[in-house]
Amino acid sequence: MPIVVDGKTFETDEEGYLANINDWVPGVAGVMAKEDDLELTDEHWDIINFLREYYEEYQIAPAVRVLTKAVGKKLGKDKGTSKYLYGLFPYGPSKQACRYAGLPKPTGCV
Amino acid sequence: MSILHTVNKSPFERNSLESCLKFASQGASVLLMEDGVYAALAGSSAESQLKAGLGKVSIYVLGPDIKARGFHEDRLIAGIKVVDYAGFVDLAVDNDKVQAWL
Amino acid sequence: MSEVVKKFMYLNRRAPYGTIYAWESLEVVLIGAAFDQEVNLMFVDDGVFQLVKGQDTAGIGMKNFSPTYRTLGDYEVKNIFVDADSLAARGLTQDDLVAIAYEDMDTEEEIENIVEVVDAARVTELMDESDVVFSF
Numbered sequence: 001m002p003i004v005v006d007g008k009t010f011e012t013d014e015e016g017y018l019a020n021i022n023d024w025v026p027g028v029a030g031v032m033a034k035e036d037d038l039e040l041t042d043e044h045w046d047i048i049n050f051l052r053e054y055y056e057e058y059q060i061a062p063a064v065r066v067l068t069k070a071v072g073k074k075l076g077k078d079k080g081t082s083k084y085l086y087g088l089f090p091y092g093p094s095k096q097a098c099r100y101a102g103l104p105k106p107t108g109c110v
Numbered sequence: 111m112s113i114l115h116t117v118n119k120s121p122f123e124r125n126s127l128e129s130c131l132k133f134a135s136q137g138a139s140v141l142l143m144e145d146g147v148y149a150a151l152a153g154s155s156a157e158s159q160l161k162a163g164l165g166k167v168s169i170y171v172l173g174p175d176i177k178a179r180g181f182h183e184d185r186l187i188a189g190i191k192v193v194d195y196a197g198f199v200d201l202a203v204d205n206d207k208v209q210a211w212l
Numbered sequence: 213m214s215e216v217v218k219k220f221m222y223l224n225r226r227a228p229y230g231t232i233y234a235w236e237s238l239e240v241v242l243i244g245a246a247f248d249q250e251v252n253l254m255f256v257d258d259g260v261f262q263l264v265k266g267q268d269t270a271g272i273g274m275k276n277f278s279p280t281y282r283t284l285g286d287y288e289v290k291n292i293f294v295d296a297d298s299l300a301a302r303g304l305t306q307d308d309l310v311a312i313a314y315e316d317m318d319t320e321e322e323i324e325n326i327v328e329v330v331d332a333a334r335v336t337e338l339m340d341e342s343d344v345v346f347s348f
Contacts, residue, residue: 057279058279058280058282058283059275059276059277059279059280060242060279060280060283062283062286063242063245063246063287065246066283066286066287069286069317070286072317073315107239107242107243118230119230120227120230120258122257122258122301122302123226123227123257123258144229144230145227145229145230145231145258148227148258148261148302151302151303152303153303154301154302154303155301155302157303173271174271174272175229175271175272177268177269177270177271178229178267178268178269178271178272178274178276179227179228179229179261179264179267180264180265180266180267180268180278180308181264181266182266185303194271
C-alpha cells in the first residue's frame with residue numbers, strides 16, 4: 001500500500017517496504033512510525049541513520065543479529081544488545097528499522 | 111561483406127571466442143562484451159589466443175562491462191580498443207551485419 | 213541448540229553479472245548464515261572474478277553487489293577460500309581481490325582479511341571434508 005508523506009505518494013511493496021530506496025525522505029520514517037503508534041526519538045534515529053549508512057557501504061539490509069553486532073561496534077556496546085534494540089523497535093529491530101529507513105527487507109531474517 | 115562479431119562468454123568457460131576467431135574473416139571486427147570482456151585481460155591463459163586474433167581481426171571491448179567487473183584500461187592487452195555504447199552502435203552501423211557468438 | 217552442525221561448502225564457479233549465479237549464491241549464503249552451520253565459501257574458475265575489487269556497475273545498469281561480500285564477516289562466515297591456479301590463469305593476484313574482515317565479538321580478536329588463497333590439494337581436502345556442497 002503506498003504511503004503519503006507531505007502530500008507526496010511513495011510506492012511500497014506488499015510488506016510495506018519502500019519500492020525505491022532512493023525515494024526516501026526522513027518524513028517516510030515519521031509516517032510509518034505513526035502508523036505503528038510509535039514516537040521516534042533520537043535513539044530511533046541513530047539506528048535508522050546507521051542502517052542507511054550500512055546500506056550505502058555494503059548494499060545490503062543486515063539481518064537482526066548482524067545489525068546488533070554492528071551497532072555494538074559503532075554506537076557502543078550498551079546499544080549492541082537485542083534488549084536495547086527490541087526496546088526501540090518492538091516489531092523486530094532490523095525489519096522495522098529497515099522499513100523506516102527505506103531499505104529493502106533484511107537479508108537473512110527468518 | 112563486413113561483419114561485426116560479438117562474444118559475450120568468458121573464454122575460460124566456453125569456446126565462443128576461440129570459434130569466433132577461427133571462423134571470422136581477415137579484417138573483420140570482434141567486440142567483446144559482458145563476460146566476454148575477460149578475454150581482454152593481460153596476463154591470462156587466454157592471452158596468446160587473443161593476441162593471435164589481433165593479427166587477423168580488429169578487437170574491441172565494451173568499456174562499461176570492463177568497469178563493472180572492476181578493471182581499467184591499463185589491465186588490457188595492447189591493441190584492443192575500448193568502446194562505449196555509442197561506439198558499439200557505430201560498429202554495428204559500419205558493418206553489414208552483426209553475428210553473435212553465444 | 214542441539215542440532216548437529218554440518219559442514220556446508222558453497223562452490224562458486226561463475227563470473228558476476230553475466231549470469232545470475234554469483235548473486236544467487238551470495239543471497240543463499242547470507243540467508244543460510246542464520247542457521248549456525250559451519251560454512252566454507254570456495255571460489256574457483258571464473259568464480260574468482262566475483263571477489264575482484266573496484267567493481268563499478270553504473271555503466272551497465274545492474275546492482276553492484278560486490279560491496280556485500282565485505283559483510284560476510286559480520287554474518288559469521290569466516291572461511292573464504294580462493295583457488296590459486298584459477299587466479300593465476302586469469303592474470304590475477306590476491307592484491308586484485310577485496311579484503312574481508314572478521315571480528316570475534318567474544319574475544320574482540322580482529323582478523324583483517326579472511327580471504328585465503330589455497331592450492332588445489334587444499335581445495336580437494338576441503339571438498340572431501342564437506343557434508344554438503346552447494347554448486348553455483
